[in-house]
Amino acid sequence: MKIGILKEQKKGEKRVAISPNIAKQLISKGFEILVEDDAGKASSYKNSNYTEVGATVEKRGVIFKEGQILVKINPFDEDDLKLIDSNHILMSQLFHISNKELVNAIAAKGATAFSMDAMPRITRAQDMDVLSSQNNLAGYKAVIRGAYEMTKIFPLMMTAAGTITPSRVLIYGVGVAGLQAIATAKRLGAVVEATDIRMETKEQAESLGAKFISVDNTGEEKAEGGYAKEASEDYVKRQKEAVNQSLFKADLVITTAMVPGRKSPVLITKEQVEQMKGGAVIVDLAAAQGGNCELSKMDETVIANDVKIIGTTIAPESVATNASDLYGKNMYNFLVHLVNKEGAFNWDLEEEITDGTLIVHEGKIRKN
Structure with a gap:
Protein backbone atom coordinates (compact mmCIF):
# COMPACT_ATOMS: atom_id res chain seq x y z
CA MET A 1 0.00 0.00 0.00
CA LYS A 2 1.05 3.57 -0.65
CA ILE A 3 1.27 5.93 2.30
CA GLY A 4 1.00 9.63 1.50
CA ILE A 5 2.67 11.99 3.99
CA LEU A 6 0.99 15.38 3.75
CA LYS A 7 2.51 18.74 4.61
CA GLU A 8 0.76 20.30 7.60
CA GLN A 9 -1.23 23.40 6.62
CA LYS A 10 -2.06 24.67 10.11
CA LYS A 11 -0.45 28.02 10.87
CA GLY A 12 2.60 27.67 13.09
CA GLU A 13 2.78 23.88 12.71
CA LYS A 14 6.32 22.65 12.13
CA ARG A 15 5.91 18.90 12.60
CA VAL A 16 5.51 16.21 9.98
CA ALA A 17 3.57 13.00 10.54
CA ILE A 18 6.39 10.63 9.56
CA SER A 19 10.11 11.38 9.74
CA PRO A 20 12.67 9.93 7.26
CA ASN A 21 13.82 7.42 9.88
CA ILE A 22 10.29 6.08 10.31
CA ALA A 23 9.68 6.20 6.53
CA LYS A 24 12.66 3.88 6.13
CA GLN A 25 11.18 1.42 8.63
CA LEU A 26 7.81 1.44 6.87
CA ILE A 27 9.47 0.83 3.50
CA SER A 28 11.24 -2.18 5.02
CA LYS A 29 7.77 -3.50 5.93
CA GLY A 30 6.66 -3.33 2.30
CA PHE A 31 4.90 0.06 2.23
CA GLU A 32 5.56 2.59 -0.51
CA ILE A 33 6.07 6.11 0.82
CA LEU A 34 5.03 9.29 -1.00
CA VAL A 35 6.00 12.57 0.64
CA GLU A 36 4.57 15.97 -0.23
CA ASP A 37 7.24 18.41 -1.34
CA ASP A 38 8.91 20.08 1.68
CA ALA A 39 6.58 18.30 4.14
CA GLY A 40 9.45 17.87 6.59
CA LYS A 41 11.30 21.12 5.98
CA ALA A 42 10.09 22.90 9.14
CA SER A 43 11.18 19.85 11.17
CA SER A 44 14.70 20.10 9.69
CA TYR A 45 14.06 17.17 7.33
CA LYS A 46 15.01 17.83 3.70
CA ASN A 47 13.37 16.20 0.70
CA SER A 48 16.70 14.45 0.11
CA ASN A 49 16.49 12.86 3.58
CA TYR A 50 13.33 11.09 2.40
CA THR A 51 14.58 10.11 -1.05
CA GLU A 52 17.76 8.68 0.47
CA VAL A 53 15.70 6.12 2.41
CA GLY A 54 13.60 5.16 -0.63
CA ALA A 55 10.61 7.51 -0.41
CA THR A 56 9.32 9.52 -3.37
CA VAL A 57 8.73 13.27 -3.13
CA GLU A 58 5.66 14.49 -5.03
CA LYS A 59 3.39 17.51 -5.36
CA ARG A 60 0.29 17.71 -3.18
CA GLY A 61 -2.15 16.68 -5.90
CA VAL A 62 -0.18 13.53 -6.68
CA ILE A 63 -0.18 12.50 -3.02
CA PHE A 64 -3.99 12.56 -2.96
CA LYS A 65 -4.27 10.85 -6.35
CA GLU A 66 -1.87 7.97 -5.67
CA GLY A 67 -1.80 7.63 -1.89
CA GLN A 68 -4.11 5.08 -0.32
CA ILE A 69 -3.32 5.90 3.30
CA LEU A 70 -3.06 9.65 3.94
CA VAL A 71 -1.36 10.67 7.15
CA LYS A 72 -1.32 13.99 8.99
CA ILE A 73 -0.96 15.30 12.52
CA ASN A 74 -3.72 17.90 12.56
CA PRO A 75 -7.30 17.27 11.40
CA PHE A 76 -7.96 17.22 7.67
CA ASP A 77 -9.23 20.63 6.53
CA GLU A 78 -11.55 21.95 3.80
CA ASP A 79 -8.82 21.97 1.17
CA ASP A 80 -7.99 18.35 1.98
CA LEU A 81 -11.64 17.30 1.76
CA LYS A 82 -11.88 18.58 -1.80
CA LEU A 83 -9.31 15.96 -2.84
CA ILE A 84 -10.47 13.04 -0.68
CA ASP A 85 -12.48 10.16 -2.16
CA SER A 86 -13.90 6.79 -1.12
CA ASN A 87 -10.59 4.99 -1.73
CA HIS A 88 -8.74 6.92 0.95
CA ILE A 89 -7.90 5.80 4.48
CA LEU A 90 -7.23 8.88 6.58
CA MET A 91 -5.06 8.92 9.71
CA SER A 92 -4.62 12.00 11.89
CA GLN A 93 -5.83 13.51 15.12
CA LEU A 94 -9.48 14.17 14.31
CA PHE A 95 -10.73 15.24 17.76
CA HIS A 96 -13.97 13.69 16.58
CA ILE A 97 -16.00 14.37 19.74
CA SER A 98 -15.77 18.13 19.24
CA ASN A 99 -15.28 18.06 15.45
CA LYS A 100 -18.50 16.50 14.21
CA GLU A 101 -18.69 18.58 11.02
CA LEU A 102 -15.38 17.14 9.87
CA VAL A 103 -16.48 13.59 10.67
CA ASN A 104 -19.71 14.12 8.70
CA ALA A 105 -17.77 15.56 5.76
CA ILE A 106 -15.41 12.56 5.67
CA ALA A 107 -18.37 10.19 5.80
CA ALA A 108 -20.04 12.07 2.94
CA LYS A 109 -16.96 11.38 0.83
CA GLY A 110 -17.26 7.66 1.53
CA ALA A 111 -13.76 7.59 3.01
CA THR A 112 -12.39 5.76 6.05
CA ALA A 113 -10.80 7.62 8.96
CA PHE A 114 -8.81 6.68 12.06
CA SER A 115 -8.35 9.22 14.85
CA MET A 116 -4.96 8.99 16.54
CA ASP A 117 -6.17 10.98 19.57
CA ALA A 118 -8.81 8.32 20.28
CA MET A 119 -6.22 5.64 21.04
CA PRO A 120 -7.35 3.50 24.02
CA ARG A 121 -5.11 4.00 27.03
CA ILE A 122 -4.25 0.36 27.49
CA THR A 123 -0.88 -1.31 27.84
CA ARG A 124 -0.93 -2.78 24.32
CA ALA A 125 -1.45 0.67 22.80
CA GLN A 126 1.18 2.62 24.74
CA ASP A 127 3.60 2.71 21.83
CA MET A 128 0.84 4.07 19.56
CA ASP A 129 -0.40 6.80 21.92
CA VAL A 130 0.33 10.15 20.26
CA LEU A 131 -1.18 12.12 23.15
CA SER A 132 1.40 10.63 25.50
CA SER A 133 4.38 11.06 23.18
CA GLN A 134 3.50 14.65 22.31
CA ALA A 315 2.36 22.17 21.03
CA PRO A 316 5.39 20.07 20.28
CA GLU A 317 5.90 21.98 17.02
CA SER A 318 8.39 24.01 19.07
CA VAL A 319 10.56 20.86 19.28
CA ALA A 320 9.43 19.62 15.88
CA THR A 321 12.31 17.28 15.10
CA ASN A 322 11.81 15.12 18.20
CA ALA A 323 8.02 15.45 18.06
CA SER A 324 7.86 14.32 14.44
CA ASP A 325 10.02 11.29 15.09
CA LEU A 326 7.92 10.24 18.10
CA TYR A 327 4.62 10.81 16.29
CA GLY A 328 5.97 8.85 13.34
CA LYS A 329 6.95 5.95 15.60
CA ASN A 330 3.42 5.94 17.02
CA MET A 331 2.10 5.81 13.43
CA TYR A 332 4.50 3.00 12.51
CA ASN A 333 3.40 0.84 15.46
CA PHE A 334 -0.25 1.56 14.67
CA LEU A 335 0.09 0.65 10.99
CA VAL A 336 1.98 -2.54 11.78
CA HIS A 337 -0.79 -3.44 14.23
CA LEU A 338 -3.56 -2.83 11.66
CA VAL A 339 -2.00 -4.58 8.68
CA ASN A 340 -1.61 -8.34 8.19
CA LYS A 341 1.37 -10.22 6.75
CA GLU A 342 0.00 -9.82 3.23
CA GLY A 343 0.03 -6.03 3.60
CA ALA A 344 -3.76 -5.61 3.79
CA PHE A 345 -5.84 -4.15 6.63
CA ASN A 346 -7.26 -6.67 9.09
CA TRP A 347 -10.43 -4.64 9.74
CA ASP A 348 -11.01 -6.49 13.01
CA LEU A 349 -13.77 -4.24 14.33
CA GLU A 350 -14.02 -6.18 17.59
CA GLU A 351 -10.36 -5.64 18.44
CA GLU A 352 -10.07 -2.88 21.07
CA ILE A 353 -7.49 -0.65 19.37
CA THR A 354 -9.14 -0.79 15.96
CA ASP A 355 -12.59 -0.31 17.43
CA GLY A 356 -11.52 2.68 19.51
CA THR A 357 -9.75 4.58 16.73
CA LEU A 358 -11.85 3.77 13.65
CA ILE A 359 -14.24 6.71 13.53
CA VAL A 360 -15.53 6.40 9.96
CA HIS A 361 -15.51 3.14 7.97
CA GLU A 362 -16.28 3.30 4.25
CA GLY A 363 -18.50 6.32 4.72
CA LYS A 364 -20.31 5.06 7.83
CA ILE A 365 -19.80 6.91 11.10
CA ARG A 366 -18.94 4.50 13.91
CA LYS A 367 -18.12 6.93 16.75
CA ASN A 368 -19.81 10.21 17.64
Whole structure:
Protein backbone atom coordinates (compact mmCIF):
# COMPACT_ATOMS: atom_id res chain seq x y z
CA MET A 1 0.00 0.00 0.00
CA LYS A 2 1.05 3.57 -0.65
CA ILE A 3 1.27 5.93 2.30
CA GLY A 4 1.00 9.63 1.50
CA ILE A 5 2.67 11.99 3.99
CA LEU A 6 0.99 15.38 3.75
CA LYS A 7 2.51 18.74 4.61
CA GLU A 8 0.76 20.30 7.60
CA GLN A 9 -1.23 23.40 6.62
CA LYS A 10 -2.06 24.67 10.11
CA LYS A 11 -0.45 28.02 10.87
CA GLY A 12 2.60 27.67 13.09
CA GLU A 13 2.78 23.88 12.71
CA LYS A 14 6.32 22.65 12.13
CA ARG A 15 5.91 18.90 12.60
CA VAL A 16 5.51 16.21 9.98
CA ALA A 17 3.57 13.00 10.54
CA ILE A 18 6.39 10.63 9.56
CA SER A 19 10.11 11.38 9.74
CA PRO A 20 12.67 9.93 7.26
CA ASN A 21 13.82 7.42 9.88
CA ILE A 22 10.29 6.08 10.31
CA ALA A 23 9.68 6.20 6.53
CA LYS A 24 12.66 3.88 6.13
CA GLN A 25 11.18 1.42 8.63
CA LEU A 26 7.81 1.44 6.87
CA ILE A 27 9.47 0.83 3.50
CA SER A 28 11.24 -2.18 5.02
CA LYS A 29 7.77 -3.50 5.93
CA GLY A 30 6.66 -3.33 2.30
CA PHE A 31 4.90 0.06 2.23
CA GLU A 32 5.56 2.59 -0.51
CA ILE A 33 6.07 6.11 0.82
CA LEU A 34 5.03 9.29 -1.00
CA VAL A 35 6.00 12.57 0.64
CA GLU A 36 4.57 15.97 -0.23
CA ASP A 37 7.24 18.41 -1.34
CA ASP A 38 8.91 20.08 1.68
CA ALA A 39 6.58 18.30 4.14
CA GLY A 40 9.45 17.87 6.59
CA LYS A 41 11.30 21.12 5.98
CA ALA A 42 10.09 22.90 9.14
CA SER A 43 11.18 19.85 11.17
CA SER A 44 14.70 20.10 9.69
CA TYR A 45 14.06 17.17 7.33
CA LYS A 46 15.01 17.83 3.70
CA ASN A 47 13.37 16.20 0.70
CA SER A 48 16.70 14.45 0.11
CA ASN A 49 16.49 12.86 3.58
CA TYR A 50 13.33 11.09 2.40
CA THR A 51 14.58 10.11 -1.05
CA GLU A 52 17.76 8.68 0.47
CA VAL A 53 15.70 6.12 2.41
CA GLY A 54 13.60 5.16 -0.63
CA ALA A 55 10.61 7.51 -0.41
CA THR A 56 9.32 9.52 -3.37
CA VAL A 57 8.73 13.27 -3.13
CA GLU A 58 5.66 14.49 -5.03
CA LYS A 59 3.39 17.51 -5.36
CA ARG A 60 0.29 17.71 -3.18
CA GLY A 61 -2.15 16.68 -5.90
CA VAL A 62 -0.18 13.53 -6.68
CA ILE A 63 -0.18 12.50 -3.02
CA PHE A 64 -3.99 12.56 -2.96
CA LYS A 65 -4.27 10.85 -6.35
CA GLU A 66 -1.87 7.97 -5.67
CA GLY A 67 -1.80 7.63 -1.89
CA GLN A 68 -4.11 5.08 -0.32
CA ILE A 69 -3.32 5.90 3.30
CA LEU A 70 -3.06 9.65 3.94
CA VAL A 71 -1.36 10.67 7.15
CA LYS A 72 -1.32 13.99 8.99
CA ILE A 73 -0.96 15.30 12.52
CA ASN A 74 -3.72 17.90 12.56
CA PRO A 75 -7.30 17.27 11.40
CA PHE A 76 -7.96 17.22 7.67
CA ASP A 77 -9.23 20.63 6.53
CA GLU A 78 -11.55 21.95 3.80
CA ASP A 79 -8.82 21.97 1.17
CA ASP A 80 -7.99 18.35 1.98
CA LEU A 81 -11.64 17.30 1.76
CA LYS A 82 -11.88 18.58 -1.80
CA LEU A 83 -9.31 15.96 -2.84
CA ILE A 84 -10.47 13.04 -0.68
CA ASP A 85 -12.48 10.16 -2.16
CA SER A 86 -13.90 6.79 -1.12
CA ASN A 87 -10.59 4.99 -1.73
CA HIS A 88 -8.74 6.92 0.95
CA ILE A 89 -7.90 5.80 4.48
CA LEU A 90 -7.23 8.88 6.58
CA MET A 91 -5.06 8.92 9.71
CA SER A 92 -4.62 12.00 11.89
CA GLN A 93 -5.83 13.51 15.12
CA LEU A 94 -9.48 14.17 14.31
CA PHE A 95 -10.73 15.24 17.76
CA HIS A 96 -13.97 13.69 16.58
CA ILE A 97 -16.00 14.37 19.74
CA SER A 98 -15.77 18.13 19.24
CA ASN A 99 -15.28 18.06 15.45
CA LYS A 100 -18.50 16.50 14.21
CA GLU A 101 -18.69 18.58 11.02
CA LEU A 102 -15.38 17.14 9.87
CA VAL A 103 -16.48 13.59 10.67
CA ASN A 104 -19.71 14.12 8.70
CA ALA A 105 -17.77 15.56 5.76
CA ILE A 106 -15.41 12.56 5.67
CA ALA A 107 -18.37 10.19 5.80
CA ALA A 108 -20.04 12.07 2.94
CA LYS A 109 -16.96 11.38 0.83
CA GLY A 110 -17.26 7.66 1.53
CA ALA A 111 -13.76 7.59 3.01
CA THR A 112 -12.39 5.76 6.05
CA ALA A 113 -10.80 7.62 8.96
CA PHE A 114 -8.81 6.68 12.06
CA SER A 115 -8.35 9.22 14.85
CA MET A 116 -4.96 8.99 16.54
CA ASP A 117 -6.17 10.98 19.57
CA ALA A 118 -8.81 8.32 20.28
CA MET A 119 -6.22 5.64 21.04
CA PRO A 120 -7.35 3.50 24.02
CA ARG A 121 -5.11 4.00 27.03
CA ILE A 122 -4.25 0.36 27.49
CA THR A 123 -0.88 -1.31 27.84
CA ARG A 124 -0.93 -2.78 24.32
CA ALA A 125 -1.45 0.67 22.80
CA GLN A 126 1.18 2.62 24.74
CA ASP A 127 3.60 2.71 21.83
CA MET A 128 0.84 4.07 19.56
CA ASP A 129 -0.40 6.80 21.92
CA VAL A 130 0.33 10.15 20.26
CA LEU A 131 -1.18 12.12 23.15
CA SER A 132 1.40 10.63 25.50
CA SER A 133 4.38 11.06 23.18
CA GLN A 134 3.50 14.65 22.31
CA ASN A 135 2.36 15.72 25.79
CA ASN A 136 5.62 14.42 27.21
CA LEU A 137 7.44 17.00 25.10
CA ALA A 138 4.85 19.66 25.95
CA GLY A 139 5.50 19.23 29.68
CA TYR A 140 9.23 19.67 29.16
CA LYS A 141 8.81 22.69 26.91
CA ALA A 142 6.35 24.38 29.30
CA VAL A 143 9.01 24.49 32.01
CA ILE A 144 11.63 25.80 29.60
CA ARG A 145 9.22 28.50 28.38
CA GLY A 146 8.35 29.41 31.96
CA ALA A 147 12.02 29.62 32.93
CA TYR A 148 12.63 31.96 29.99
CA GLU A 149 9.73 34.23 30.98
CA MET A 150 10.54 34.37 34.70
CA THR A 151 12.73 37.04 36.27
CA LYS A 152 14.26 34.49 38.65
CA ILE A 153 16.40 31.38 38.29
CA PHE A 154 15.23 27.94 39.39
CA PRO A 155 17.99 26.53 41.63
CA LEU A 156 19.35 27.40 45.03
CA MET A 157 22.57 29.32 44.49
CA MET A 158 25.05 30.33 47.17
CA THR A 159 27.30 33.18 46.13
CA ALA A 160 29.72 35.59 47.79
CA ALA A 161 27.05 38.25 47.40
CA GLY A 162 24.39 36.18 49.14
CA THR A 163 22.13 33.17 48.77
CA ILE A 164 19.46 32.88 46.06
CA THR A 165 16.53 30.79 47.22
CA PRO A 166 15.07 28.25 44.76
CA SER A 167 11.98 29.13 42.74
CA ARG A 168 8.65 27.53 43.59
CA VAL A 169 6.75 25.72 40.83
CA LEU A 170 3.13 24.55 41.05
CA ILE A 171 1.71 22.10 38.54
CA TYR A 172 -1.99 21.42 38.01
CA GLY A 173 -2.62 18.00 36.47
CA VAL A 174 -0.31 15.01 36.90
CA GLY A 175 -0.78 13.35 33.54
CA VAL A 176 1.98 12.79 31.00
CA ALA A 177 2.65 16.52 30.53
CA GLY A 178 2.47 17.22 34.24
CA LEU A 179 4.86 14.42 35.16
CA GLN A 180 7.42 15.59 32.63
CA ALA A 181 7.01 19.16 33.90
CA ILE A 182 7.68 17.96 37.45
CA ALA A 183 10.78 16.06 36.38
CA THR A 184 12.14 18.97 34.34
CA ALA A 185 11.50 21.59 37.03
CA LYS A 186 13.15 19.37 39.65
CA ARG A 187 16.21 18.84 37.43
CA LEU A 188 16.52 22.62 37.15
CA GLY A 189 16.50 22.90 40.93
CA ALA A 190 13.02 24.22 41.74
CA VAL A 191 10.81 23.36 44.70
CA VAL A 192 7.87 21.62 43.03
CA GLU A 193 4.29 21.02 44.17
CA ALA A 194 1.51 19.34 42.19
CA THR A 195 -2.19 18.56 42.43
CA ASP A 196 -4.66 16.38 40.52
CA ILE A 197 -8.20 15.07 40.99
CA ARG A 198 -6.88 11.55 40.43
CA MET A 199 -5.47 10.43 43.78
CA GLU A 200 -3.70 7.57 42.05
CA THR A 201 -1.25 10.16 40.66
CA LYS A 202 0.00 11.09 44.14
CA GLU A 203 2.62 8.35 44.22
CA GLN A 204 3.81 9.21 40.71
CA ALA A 205 4.25 12.88 41.55
CA GLU A 206 6.07 12.13 44.79
CA SER A 207 8.36 9.63 43.08
CA LEU A 208 9.67 12.51 40.96
CA GLY A 209 10.27 14.70 43.99
CA ALA A 210 7.13 16.86 44.03
CA LYS A 211 4.99 17.53 47.07
CA PHE A 212 1.46 16.40 46.25
CA ILE A 213 -1.35 18.66 47.43
CA SER A 214 -4.12 16.23 48.33
CA VAL A 215 -7.77 17.12 47.97
CA ASP A 216 -10.34 14.53 49.06
CA ASN A 217 -12.10 13.37 45.88
CA THR A 218 -14.74 11.23 47.62
CA GLY A 219 -17.90 11.24 45.55
CA GLU A 220 -16.10 12.20 42.33
CA GLU A 221 -16.36 9.96 39.29
CA LYS A 222 -13.33 7.77 38.87
CA ALA A 223 -11.11 8.34 35.88
CA GLU A 224 -11.54 5.87 33.04
CA GLY A 225 -8.93 4.79 30.55
CA GLY A 226 -6.30 7.09 32.06
CA TYR A 227 -8.24 10.28 31.31
CA ALA A 228 -9.38 12.76 33.96
CA LYS A 229 -13.09 13.34 34.45
CA GLU A 230 -14.67 16.77 34.81
CA ALA A 231 -14.68 17.71 38.48
CA SER A 232 -17.77 18.78 40.42
CA GLU A 233 -18.23 22.38 41.59
CA ASP A 234 -17.73 21.23 45.18
CA TYR A 235 -14.40 19.59 44.34
CA VAL A 236 -13.20 22.65 42.42
CA LYS A 237 -14.02 24.84 45.44
CA ARG A 238 -12.16 22.53 47.84
CA GLN A 239 -9.20 22.29 45.48
CA LYS A 240 -8.88 26.08 45.34
CA GLU A 241 -8.89 26.29 49.13
CA ALA A 242 -6.21 23.61 49.42
CA VAL A 243 -3.99 24.94 46.65
CA ASN A 244 -4.28 28.69 47.25
CA GLN A 245 -1.42 28.89 49.75
CA SER A 246 0.94 27.29 47.23
CA LEU A 247 -0.49 29.24 44.29
CA PHE A 248 0.08 32.60 45.97
CA LYS A 249 3.73 31.68 46.71
CA ALA A 250 4.49 30.18 43.29
CA ASP A 251 6.95 31.75 40.87
CA LEU A 252 5.80 29.51 38.01
CA VAL A 253 2.47 27.75 37.57
CA ILE A 254 1.88 25.19 34.83
CA THR A 255 -1.66 24.00 34.13
CA THR A 256 -2.30 20.88 32.06
CA ALA A 257 -5.88 19.86 32.94
CA MET A 258 -8.01 18.91 29.94
CA VAL A 259 -11.13 16.78 29.58
CA PRO A 260 -11.47 15.13 26.13
CA GLY A 261 -14.17 16.76 24.02
CA ARG A 262 -15.03 19.45 26.57
CA LYS A 263 -13.99 22.92 27.59
CA SER A 264 -11.00 22.99 29.92
CA PRO A 265 -11.93 23.39 33.59
CA VAL A 266 -11.16 26.81 35.11
CA LEU A 267 -8.72 26.14 37.95
CA ILE A 268 -7.35 29.66 38.47
CA THR A 269 -9.81 32.54 38.61
CA LYS A 270 -9.23 36.25 38.06
CA GLU A 271 -9.56 36.78 41.83
CA GLN A 272 -6.83 34.21 42.49
CA VAL A 273 -4.50 35.84 39.97
CA GLU A 274 -4.96 39.13 41.83
CA GLN A 275 -3.52 37.48 44.95
CA MET A 276 -0.48 35.93 43.27
CA LYS A 277 3.07 37.24 43.58
CA GLY A 278 4.16 40.00 41.27
CA GLY A 279 6.41 38.60 38.59
CA ALA A 280 4.85 35.14 38.70
CA VAL A 281 4.28 33.29 35.41
CA ILE A 282 1.40 30.99 34.44
CA VAL A 283 1.90 28.69 31.46
CA ASP A 284 -1.57 27.42 30.52
CA LEU A 285 -1.27 24.34 28.32
CA ALA A 286 -5.05 24.01 28.09
CA ALA A 287 -5.61 27.37 26.40
CA ALA A 288 -6.78 25.82 23.11
CA GLN A 289 -9.81 24.41 24.92
CA GLY A 290 -10.63 27.57 26.86
CA GLY A 291 -7.82 27.53 29.38
CA ASN A 292 -7.36 26.50 33.02
CA CYS A 293 -6.82 30.15 33.93
CA GLU A 294 -9.84 32.41 33.54
CA LEU A 295 -7.68 35.12 31.95
CA SER A 296 -5.86 32.92 29.42
CA LYS A 297 -6.03 33.69 25.71
CA MET A 298 -4.71 31.25 23.15
CA ASP A 299 -1.38 32.29 21.61
CA GLU A 300 -1.32 35.47 23.69
CA THR A 301 0.51 36.67 26.78
CA VAL A 302 -1.80 38.48 29.18
CA ILE A 303 -0.39 40.52 32.06
CA ALA A 304 -2.66 41.00 35.08
CA ASN A 305 -1.57 42.16 38.53
CA ASP A 306 2.04 41.89 37.27
CA VAL A 307 1.42 38.16 36.61
CA LYS A 308 2.31 36.94 33.14
CA ILE A 309 -0.27 34.47 31.77
CA ILE A 310 0.85 32.57 28.67
CA GLY A 311 -1.96 30.82 26.81
CA THR A 312 -0.58 28.00 24.69
CA THR A 313 -0.55 24.30 23.98
CA ILE A 314 3.28 24.44 23.87
CA ALA A 315 2.36 22.17 21.03
CA PRO A 316 5.39 20.07 20.28
CA GLU A 317 5.90 21.98 17.02
CA SER A 318 8.39 24.01 19.07
CA VAL A 319 10.56 20.86 19.28
CA ALA A 320 9.43 19.62 15.88
CA THR A 321 12.31 17.28 15.10
CA ASN A 322 11.81 15.12 18.20
CA ALA A 323 8.02 15.45 18.06
CA SER A 324 7.86 14.32 14.44
CA ASP A 325 10.02 11.29 15.09
CA LEU A 326 7.92 10.24 18.10
CA TYR A 327 4.62 10.81 16.29
CA GLY A 328 5.97 8.85 13.34
CA LYS A 329 6.95 5.95 15.60
CA ASN A 330 3.42 5.94 17.02
CA MET A 331 2.10 5.81 13.43
CA TYR A 332 4.50 3.00 12.51
CA ASN A 333 3.40 0.84 15.46
CA PHE A 334 -0.25 1.56 14.67
CA LEU A 335 0.09 0.65 10.99
CA VAL A 336 1.98 -2.54 11.78
CA HIS A 337 -0.79 -3.44 14.23
CA LEU A 338 -3.56 -2.83 11.66
CA VAL A 339 -2.00 -4.58 8.68
CA ASN A 340 -1.61 -8.34 8.19
CA LYS A 341 1.37 -10.22 6.75
CA GLU A 342 0.00 -9.82 3.23
CA GLY A 343 0.03 -6.03 3.60
CA ALA A 344 -3.76 -5.61 3.79
CA PHE A 345 -5.84 -4.15 6.63
CA ASN A 346 -7.26 -6.67 9.09
CA TRP A 347 -10.43 -4.64 9.74
CA ASP A 348 -11.01 -6.49 13.01
CA LEU A 349 -13.77 -4.24 14.33
CA GLU A 350 -14.02 -6.18 17.59
CA GLU A 351 -10.36 -5.64 18.44
CA GLU A 352 -10.07 -2.88 21.07
CA ILE A 353 -7.49 -0.65 19.37
CA THR A 354 -9.14 -0.79 15.96
CA ASP A 355 -12.59 -0.31 17.43
CA GLY A 356 -11.52 2.68 19.51
CA THR A 357 -9.75 4.58 16.73
CA LEU A 358 -11.85 3.77 13.65
CA ILE A 359 -14.24 6.71 13.53
CA VAL A 360 -15.53 6.40 9.96
CA HIS A 361 -15.51 3.14 7.97
CA GLU A 362 -16.28 3.30 4.25
CA GLY A 363 -18.50 6.32 4.72
CA LYS A 364 -20.31 5.06 7.83
CA ILE A 365 -19.80 6.91 11.10
CA ARG A 366 -18.94 4.50 13.91
CA LYS A 367 -18.12 6.93 16.75
CA ASN A 368 -19.81 10.21 17.64
